[in-house]
Amino acid sequence: MSFLARSFTALAAMNTVVSAVASPVSMTNGSSTNATAYRPKVILDNDWETTGFISYLQALSAGWEVLGLASDTANSWALQTGLHALATLEAGNLSCIPVYLGSDYPLINTPKLFRAWEDVHGVLPWEGAFAPMNLTAEEAGSDPTSGDPKRISRAAFYEGFPNVTAQDISAAEFMVQSVRKYPGEVSIYSAGALTNVALAIRMDPSFASNAKELVIMGGYIDLNLLQTTGSVLLADLQSDINLIIDPEASKIAVKADFPNITFAGNVANQVMATQSFLEELHEVKNAYSELAYTRYNTDFPLWDETAAALMVDPSLALNTTSFYVDVDTAYGSPSYGNIHAYQEALAPTAQELRKVNYVLEIDGEGLKAQIKKAVQQPPTCADLPWI
Ligand SMILES: *[C@@H]1O[C@H](CO)[C@@H](O)[C@H](O)[C@H]1NC(C)=O
Ligand SMILES: *[C@@H]1O[C@H](CO)[C@@H](O)[C@H](O)[C@H]1NC(C)=O
Ligand SMILES: *[C@@H]1O[C@H](CO)[C@@H](O)[C@H](O)[C@H]1NC(C)=O
Numbered sequence: 435m436s437f438l439a440r441s442f443t444a445l446a447a448m449n450t451v452v453s454a455v456a457s458p459v460s461m462t463n464g465s466s467t468n469a470t471a472y473r474p475k476v477i478l479d480n481d482w483e484t485t486g487f488i489s490y491l492q493a494l495s496a497g498w499e500v501l502g503l504a505s506d507t508a509n510s511w512a513l514q515t516g517l518h519a520l521a522t523l524e525a526g527n528l529s530c531i532p533v534y535l536g537s538d539y540p541l542i543n544t545p546k547l548f549r550a551w552e553d554v555h556g557v558l559p560w561e562g563a564f565a566p567m568n569l570t571a572e573e574a575g576s577d578p579t580s581g582d583p584k585r586i587s588r589a590a591f592y593e594g595f596p597n598v599t600a601q602d603i604s605a606a607e608f609m610v611q612s613v614r615k616y617p618g619e620v621s622i623y624s625a626g627a628l629t630n631v632a633l634a635i636r637m638d639p640s641f642a643s644n645a646k647e648l649v650i651m652g653g654y655i656d657l658n659l660l661q662t663t664g665s666v667l668l669a670d671l672q673s674d675i676n677l678i679i680d681p682e683a684s685k686i687a688v689k690a691d692f693p694n695i696t697f698a699g700n701v702a703n704q705v706m707a708t709q710s711f712l713e714e715l716h717e718v719k720n721a722y723s724e725l726a727y728t729r730y731n732t733d734f735p736l737w738d739e740t741a742a743a744l745m746v747d748p749s750l751a752l753n754t755t756s757f758y759v760d761v762d763t764a765y766g767s768p769s770y771g772n773i774h775a776y777q778e779a780l781a782p783t784a785q786e787l788r789k790v791n792y793v794l795e796i797d798g799e800g801l802k803a804q805i806k807k808a809v810q811q812p813p814t815c816a817d818l819p820w821i
């Protein structure tokens with residue numbers, strides 16, 4: 435109840451803030467009222483949660499047209515994460531951005547298969563949607579894991595339960611339709627599992643080549659030693675659930691002929707969400723800064739935000755390498771779902787791998803500045819020139 439009260443106050447405060455400053459879209463490009471001006475287009479696919487809104491605010495703040503949000507099963511089931519997408523948009527008067535529900539299940543993986551794999555290869559410290567079902571935790575505010583993918587945990591909606599519904603076509607269909615409508619223009623941002631992306635690739639053979647790029651959060655490399663020498667939390671941060679929960683989809687996605695594929699892998703662990711940064715965000719009061727301040731977990735790095743930042747402003751990448759990449763899809767392997775990288779001279783010949791960009795270092799101050807602007811000056815639907 436106190437949260438709701440705060441949230442209404444925050445909305446009222448946001449009103450003042452938004453009218454007091456120029457629209458972030460116009461600040462970026464001076465064309466906020468020009469409905470026909472060119473804007474990069476993006477579909478953001480994620481396992482949305484209460485504090486998952488920052489990535490789409492970063493895109494909006496940079497003047498990008500967010501065609502829609504897609505949900506997937508990674509940290510929780512796709513229905514619950516899709517409801518979080520709807521709810522966080524609603525909390526900031528952004529419900530004009532449509533939400534598409536993704537596939538409930540990975541292509542092949544299931545909680546049971548995953549548990550059997552863990553019995554042989556060891557526990558993944560962050561198990562995401564495949565963690566054992568715990569109704570006590572759900573009632574106390576956790577998103578649902580295992581059990582029925584259609585289960586909803588209402589207690590997890592700290593941002594409010596959505597009053598708006600998702601669109602009636604699937605995330606993969608939406609991706610295919612959008613790329614057909616705007617060939618060469620649509621960035622696909624994937625900060626959860628790659629299931630929907632893989633389905634879109636298989637539905638339409640021209641999907642990947644007609645998209646603009648694929649930006650992936652995940653794909654850690656060479657972190658095994660770190661998984662043994664630190665705490666379980668440190669190992670948890672190297673879990674790579676986004677790729678591991680659906681190894682086969684990950685392989686389909688990174689082998690597809692997108693004109694450009696960029697990984698925010700190890701670099702996504704570089705900048706932490708510190709308490710002082712959250713306090714800085716909260717210096718301007720609005721629904722989003724309130725949620726970030728009260729709910730963002732300071733144990734975690736700015737994972738999805740790092741991927742979004744590199745997408746909207748590639749100049750934030752301070753060190754980038756490129757290599758050919760595959761995903762291990764051998765169920766009998768302890769690296770099932772992890773990437774494997776090759777230099778050109780050593781790349782396999784029996785399969786065609788793509789050369790991808792792999793960012794090694796980000797301008798941390800630039801990342802934080804981008805997030806701060808996005809969270810402190812979010813647009814509402816009234817500010818979006820293409821609506
Ligand atoms: C959001 O919409 C509600 C209901 O229409 C309105 O009362 C509120 O002022 C809006 N908030 C902002 C920040 O535009
Ligand atoms: C709006 O954008 C279009 C496309 O970029 C451009 O041709 C037009 O001149 C712009 N109009 C204004 C008023 O800036
Ligand atoms: C700003 O809009 C113009 C079209 O009006 C476009 O050509 C240009 O690329 C845009 N710049 C940025 C930074 O988005």
Ligand SMILES: *[C@@H]1O[C@H](CO)[C@@H](O)[C@H](O)[C@H]1NC(C)=O
Pocket residue numbers: 520521522524525593594595596597
């Ligand atoms: C949906 O409406 C109810 C009743 O007005 C409100 O309590 C809740 O916060 C709303 N949901 C969101 C996400 O704003």
Ligand SMILES: *[C@@H]1O[C@H](CO)[C@@H](O)[C@H](O)[C@H]1NC(C)=O
Pocket residue numbers: 568570571574
């Ligand atoms: C279930 O979640 C509760 C609350 O978070 C926790 O105390 C308990 O240990 C969990 N049970 C199991 C079996 O993990």
Ligand SMILES: *[C@@H]1O[C@H](CO)[C@@H](O)[C@H](O)[C@H]1NC(C)=O
Pocket residue numbers: 694695696744745748791
């Ligand atoms: C591909 O993406 C990277 C990283 O965003 C960028 O630096 C590069 O210019 C892009 N290449 C092409 C051909 O668009």
Ligand SMILES: *[C@@H]1O[C@H](CO)[C@@H](O)[C@H](O)[C@H]1NC(C)=O
Pocket residue numbers: 753754794
């Ligand atoms: C980029 O990263 C690689 C691998 O860690 C390192 O060898 C190289 O020195 C770095 N380059 C710069 C300019 O920091």
